[in-house]
Amino acid sequence: MNPNSFQFAPETFTQARTRIADRILRTPMVHSSSLSERAGVPVHLKLEQLQKTGSFKLRGATNAVLALDETAQANGVVGVSTGNHGRGLAYAARQAGVKCIICMSRLVPQNKIDGIRAQGAEVRIVGSSQDEAQVEVDRLVDEEGMTLLPPFDHKDIIAGQGTLGLEFLEDVPDVETVLVPLSGGGLISGVAEAVKARKPDVKIIGVSMERGAAMAASQAAGHPVQVPELPTLADSLGGGIGLENRYTFNVVRDLVDNIVLLNEVEIAAGIRHAYWQERQVVEGSGAVCLAALVADKAKLAGPSVALLSGCNIDMNMHQRIISGEDVDVAGEGEI
Numbered sequence: 001m002n003p004n005s006f007q008f009a010p011e012t013f014t015q016a017r018t019r020i021a022d023r024i025l026r027t028p029m030v031h032s033s034s035l036s037e038r039a040g041v042p043v044h045l046k047l048e049q050l051q052k053t054g055s056f057k058l059r060g061a062t063n064a065v066l067a068l069d070e071t072a073q074a075n076g077v078v079g080v081s082t083g084n085h086g087r088g089l090a091y092a093a094r095q096a097g098v099k100c101i102i103c104m105s106r107l108v109p110q111n112k113i114d115g116i117r118a119q120g121a122e123v124r125i126v127g128s129s130q131d132e133a134q135v136e137v138d139r140l141v142d143e144e145g146m147t148l149l150p151p152f153d154h155k156d157i158i159a160g161q162g163t164l165g166l167e168f169l170e171d172v173p174d175v176e177t178v179l180v181p182l183s184g185g186g187l188i189s190g191v192a193e194a195v196k197a198r199k200p201d202v203k204i205i206g207v208s209m210e211r212g213a214a215m216a217a218s219q220a221a222g223h224p225v226q227v228p229e230l231p232t233l234a235d236s237l238g239g240g241i242g243l244e245n246r247y248t249f250n251v252v253r254d255l256v257d258n259i260v261l262l263n264e265v266e267i268a269a270g271i272r273h274a275y276w277q278e279r280q281v282v283e284g285s286g287a288v289c290l291a292a293l294v295a296d297k298a299k300l301a302g303p304s305v306a307l308l309s310g311c312n313i314d315m316n317m318h319q320r321i322i323s324g325e326d327v328d329v330a331g332e333g334e335i
Ligand SMILES: *Cc1c(COP(=O)(O)O)cnc(C)c1O
Pocket: 055, 057, 084, 085, 151, 152, 181, 182, 183, 184, 185, 186, 187, 188, 236, 237, 283, 285, 286, 309, 310, 311
């Protein structure tokens, strides 16, 4: 591989790992008999849905908060995410004794607000759209000197997520294929950079949902594009990659070997497989790698790792899915 394909120095990831080591869990890697039998190669599951706050987002958020200089830490951090990044950022900031404000619009459901508050952040509700919430974020940055930490397109966030790649290599030294959920691409960028710098021949496969796969559409177009955001069981994979994307579009273009897209029925089957075969509670976005294997949509070159990335799912919804219901999140009867 062309060494110019890399945007990050390999030690970025070992440094991030040292920085966050005592604040995150080193989650288990387990062998899956059922998926190994199905795929004909050893398949291992990285149980990152057991991470504190319920997703890997804590890794990037912790690294980014700790990488700030003293003045920036004293002024605090701000975020706009109501999902896993918001939770991770809130938790990471509290652990580091750094003030954290998460801005959201009035339309955000109460359970999401409670989820963020429970991690210790101040929630500021402003306006009735994401754009109006953004105005308050800009004010906090400009007037109060706070630092905005975005969910994926940021070098310290990517470095933190990439620490997972180092753990893959340690736990499965003969790994040949890695499957990673893909949305904005902070996760897969970190993993691909960390893994391929050390083992260039490992295949990296990204998995997204058909309903609103912004990175896949952008790669097909050759530049970042917007796609309509649609309701999906993989709700943590929604949203665009940013038309001004700085890092993740290029890393995915240069280092990701393939992107697999899944429909809603396939994602539901992944959640069911996780529960009944692997005994794990996983959210839709966290189950897409399993879903790709169950649907036989990913080609595995040899010993493989599939990442389970999060567990933050409404448990009533989870119960309906594992009981066999085809939950129609779109309300369009077309799953
Ligand atoms: C954010 C998230 C992803 C996708 O990560 P990106 O860096 O945006 O590609 C996957 N799974 C879960 C559970 C997430 O919260």
